[in-house]
Amino acid sequence: MKVRFLGALGEVGRAAILVETERARILLDYGVKPGDPEPLFPGHVAAKDLDAVIITHAHLDHSGAAPLFMLDGRTKIYATDMTFKLCDLLLRDFLKLSGYYVPYEVLEVEEFIRRGIRVEYGETIRVKDAEITFLDAGHIPGSMQVLINADKTILYTGDFSTRRTRLLRGTNYYPRDVDAIITESTYALTDHPKREELEKDFVKSVREIIDIGGRVLVPAFAVARAQEIMSVLEAYGIRESISLDGMAVKVLNLFLENKEFIDGYQLLYSAAKHVTKIDDRRKRKRAAEKPGIIISPAGMLKGGPAAFYVGRIYDDPYSAIYLVSFQVPGTPGARLLEEGKLTIQGEDVKVKARVKQFLFSAHVGRKELRSYLKRVKSDAKVFVVHGEPEACNDLANYAKEELGLDARVPDKNVVYEI
Numbered sequence: 001m002k003v004r005f006l007g008a009l010g011e012v013g014r015a016a017i018l019v020e021t022e023r024a025r026i027l028l029d030y031g032v033k034p035g036d037p038e039p040l041f042p043g044h045v046a047a048k049d050l051d052a053v054i055i056t057h058a059h060l061d062h063s064g065a066a067p068l069f070m071l072d073g074r075t076k077i078y079a080t081d082m083t084f085k086l087c088d089l090l091l092r093d094f095l096k097l098s099g100y101y102v103p104y105e106v107l108e109v110e111e112f113i114r115r116g117i118r119v120e121y122g123e124t125i126r127v128k129d130a131e132i133t134f135l136d137a138g139h140i141p142g143s144m145q146v147l148i149n150a151d152k153t154i155l156y157t158g159d160f161s162t163r164r165t166r167l168l169r170g171t172n173y174y175p176r177d178v179d180a181i182i183t184e185s186t187y188a189l190t191d192h193p194k195r196e197e198l199e200k201d202f203v204k205s206v207r208e209i210i211d212i213g214g215r216v217l218v219p220a221f222a223v224a225r226a227q228e229i230m231s232v233l234e235a236y237g238i239r240e241s242i243s244l245d246g247m248a249v250k251v252l253n254l255f256l257e258n259k260e261f262i263d264g265y266q267l268l269y270s271a272a273k274h275v276t277k278i279d280d281r282r283k284r285k286r287a288a289e290k291p292g293i294i295i296s297p298a299g300m301l302k303g304g305p306a307a308f309y310v311g312r313i314y315d316d317p318y319s320a321i322y323l324v325s326f327q328v329p330g331t332p333g334a335r336l337l338e339e340g341k342l343t344i345q346g347e348d349v350k351v352k353a354r355v356k357q358f359l360f361s362a363h364v365g366r367k368e369l370r371s372y373l374k375r376v377k378s379d380a381k382v383f384v385v386h387g388e389p390e391a392c393n394d395l396a397n398y399a400k401e402e403l404g405l406d407a408r409v410p411d412k413n414v415v416y417e418i
């Protein structure tokens with residue numbers, strides 16, 4: 001078996017891995033790195049040379065370049081039904097924002113959704129001499145890990161999480177008998193806080209603002225994080241005027257219609273009953289003015305309705321902006337944390353509202369990544385991708401030095417023999 005890496009090398013973005021068995025050529029993910037304004041694409045691979053394309057989950061860094069294969073008309077693309085449904089929202093949104101730089105159009109996105117082959121967790125398909133099994137990755141609804149078995153066995157972790165959250169149970173697969181593992185390393189340098197403490201801390205901070213009649217803006221990713229925050233609030237009985245806005249509303253509807261992909265369905269279902277869905281400007285203005293909680297994308301304050309709300313809330317010392325994820329350097333969210341400033345209508349302003357960050361995460365953290373690799377057999381090869389260079393190197397070094405594994409951060413266009 002041979003493996004070639006076309007992206008996600010020392011970066012979080014444009015995942016693309018080509019696996020070749022004796023007879024089959026299988027592409028794992030084909031994502032972009034969303035840029036400002038121009039997105040970056042992975043290395044080229046011709047559609048006619050591929051027997052299967054597998055998309056692990058809907059995030060654009062795994063799916064954003066996949067519609068390119070629709071120009072060919074024959075390529076077989078596999079993912080879960082939830083992934084295709086989320087892709088329908090995310091890829092259209094991507095085209096709206098970056099369409100000028102993207103070499104495909106809505107027509108290809110529609111083809112991609114229509115022709116995509118739906119697979120399920122636990123299912124095994126056969127592609128020539130390869131058996132491909134799909135496993136629940138516990139990262140976002142519909143996300144999967146991929147196990148390829150031919151003369152050797154390779155596991156691609158995709159983005160994954162071993163922890164139970166309010167929406168997902170976390171992956172339950174551990175790589176015991178694989179000859180090679182390709183692992184993400186997004187948080188190889190960071191230990192996540194304990195989930196229960198994080199939730200309690202968040203809920204307490206929300207209550208403090210609600211009790212004084214303030215507004216809490218929670219900028220959150222539209223896929224999974226916004227709905228998870230709803231579920232956390234519901235679990236602790238917070239039901240005071242909660243508004244949900246932007247694409248998060250469409251994603252919530254998808255989750256409610258596809259029960260089989262949501263582990264904490266009942267909780268989300270009751271949370272949804274206590275949420276006002278914002279779908280026009282009048283409702284948005286009202287939500288921005290009255291005491292309560294607003295959950296809205298974008299999660300790092302880069303556009304979306306959250307950018308509107310922040311303009312209404314930043315100068316109110318009785319209100320708060322609670323960021324619920326890591327903030328990528330250079331984003332408005334990161335600047336807010338570092339300098340306590342934002343740019344509102346072209347002007348730099350000092351933020352008077354309370355600002356706090358709660359590190360909810362959908363990825364494995366440092367400790368879990370390390371114990372995951374401890375399960376791999378001693379002669380397995382380890383390839384570390386999908387992390388900043390320091391994170392990739394740290395995990396690869398740990399696997400090499402502490403665990404004695406044949407581990408590396410792969411190079412672009414080198415062919416690795418398994």
Ligand SMILES: [Zn+2]
Nearest residue numbers: 057059139159
């Ligand atoms: Zn992801």
Ligand SMILES: [Zn+2]
Nearest residue numbers: 059061062159
């Ligand atoms: Zn990713």
